[in-house]
Amino acid sequence: MWLLYLPLVIPALAGATARPLATRLEPRHATWLLTSAAVALAACSMAALALLAAYAAAKAPFLAAAGGYSQEVMRRGDPISAAAGAAAALALTGGAVAVAVMFRNRARALAESYRRAAGLQPEDGIVVVPGPAIEAYALPGLPGRIVVSGRLLDCLDDRRRAALIAHEQAHLASRHHLFSAVARLAAAANPLLIPVARAVDYTVERWADEHAASVTSDRRLVAQTIGQVALLAGTRRERVAGMALGIIGPRAPRVSLAWAGPVPRRVAALLTAPPRRQTILLAACTVIVLMAGVAALLAARDLHALLELAQGTR
Amino acid sequence: MGGEGPRQAPGVERRAAGALEAEILAILREADGPLSPGEVRQRLTPRPPADEGPQGELSYSTVVTIVSRLHAKGLLARQRAGRGFTYTPLDDASLAASRMAQVLLGSENDHDAVLSRFVSGLSSRDARLLRQLLAGDTGAAGADPRPAGEQG
Structure with missing residues (x-):
């Protein structure tokens, strides 16, 4: 019965490997791989939970009577304890509720975004918002809009403006918000996949960065633009818990990319050679995801076979 | 602002910034269409003859x-015109719209989730790392593409 637990273990593996994969793979491939893996693994783990719950429920006397199968055979052939079954049912319900809530919120936010995008009038393809903020973002819609604050625009020279706009155009043209939304839904179904959803947020930024780099044919320019805008926007308020515990001193001697946030990692990636396609790595990841699917299918077949046996014995 | 040179005509550069802003805003409101800073400057200073000449008028850059x-305060809209910009005052409806957009800019909830921001927030560690990366980039001129702060 270990097969049933495989679709539950593989998402944990995916969660652990998502960040290194997002760094190594070519951004577009990484986005597609991680998003589809998140969906497939969320579906498989939901199916596995449903099967666990079903195995446990099949032992209940009234179900045996209703289904016309031997309760005795089920008891002997069924390795799933009632507690495991109940836990699975609980996790399944929780996941389903989380997905429904997340879906509703995202759909509302997207509808709001479309409404606002329709109300904005771009000049030269971008909407300039007056005010002191340092902001630039792509607002999904039909068509989507690129919104940039006037102050930020004033700070950038023409080439950096072009880099920024190319980046945001890539987000709109390739509908990156849908990749992140789908990955977040998968992570709502199975919280082990949260690192995968975060990795997708990162790879769509990298995708847009690489697009901007190819439009401007200057990787360094894009890196410098990101750096300038990020430093202009300033640092966010931080939780001081780490400092209070003395884990992160205010003057850490060394900094490394290993624990860095997305912006320095994006800049570092642009300052190195462009990413290459990694066919073997992609194939290996696909095989592992497929294993989860096959395991779920085999487990379902086993349950079916067991139920048929129990019906025959009665 | 105080000691900008002895030859400056009194009463021109020394006008308080607030008064100048109000005057420029009034000029733009009375204008038929968008104005460039140069046009604003022409309308701004029909000064007494004593004030004429390059020192007497407000400089273009001012x-x-x-x-x-x-514009940064959200009182003017601007349009690109050639290499510079022209400006128009925002009417009440546009002001309301720009405030709407501001609300969107500042929101931290689900609406935020569908936006693709150019940069996300930096921690102070990230900021330090970023400065190192960029400094290493300009300093080493591509000799070593690896970030300066990464030593293993």
Whole structure:
């Protein structure tokens, strides 16, 4: 019965490997791989939970009577304890509720975004918002809009403006918000996949960065633009818990990319050679995801076979 | 601002910034269409003869600074015109719309989730790392593409 637990273990593996994969793979491939893996693994783990719950429920006397199968055979052939079954049912319900809530919120936010995008009038393809903020973002819609604050625009020279706009155009043209939304839904179904959803947020930024780099044919320019805008926007308020515990001193001697946030990692990636396609790595990841699917299918077949046996014995 | 040179005509550069902003805003409101900073400057200073000449008038860059400030405050809209910008005052409806957009800019909830921001927030560690990366980039001129702060 270990097969049933495989679709539950593989998402944990995916969660652990998502960040290194997002760094190594070519951004577009990484986005597609991680998003589809998140969906497939969320579906498989939901199916596995449903099967666990079903195995446990099949032992209940009234179900045996209703289904016309031997309760005795089920008891002997069924390795799933009632507690495991109940836990699975609980996790399944929780996941389903989380997905429904997340879906509703995202759909509302997207509808709001479309409404606002329709109300904005771009000049030269971008909407300039007056005010002191340092902001630039792509607002999904039909068509989507690129919104940039006037102050930020004033700070950038023409080439950096072009880099920024190319980046945001890539987000709109390739509908990156849908990749992140789908990955977040998968992570709502199975919280082990949260690192995968975060990795997708990162790879769509990298995708847009690489697009901007190819439009401007200057990787360094894009890196410098990101750096300038990020430093202009300033640092966010931080939780001081780490400092209070003395884990992160205010003057850490060394900094490394290993624990860095997305912006320095994006800049570092642009300052190195462009990413290459990694066919073997992609194939290996696909095989592992497929294993989860096959395991779920085999487990379902086993349950079916067991139920048929129990019906025959009665 | 105080000691900008002995030859400056009194009463022109020394006008308080607030008064200048109000005057420029009034000029733009009375204008038929968008104005460039140069046009604003022409309308701004029909001064007494004593004030004529390059020292007597507000400098072009001062006008540019003030209209940029008004734009940053959300009181003026601007349009690209050639290499510079022209400015128009925002009417009440546009002001409301720009405030709407501001609300969107500042929101931290689900609406935020569908936006693709150019940069996300930096921690102070990230900021330090970023400075190192960029400094290493300009300093080493591509000799070593690896970030300066990464030593293993």
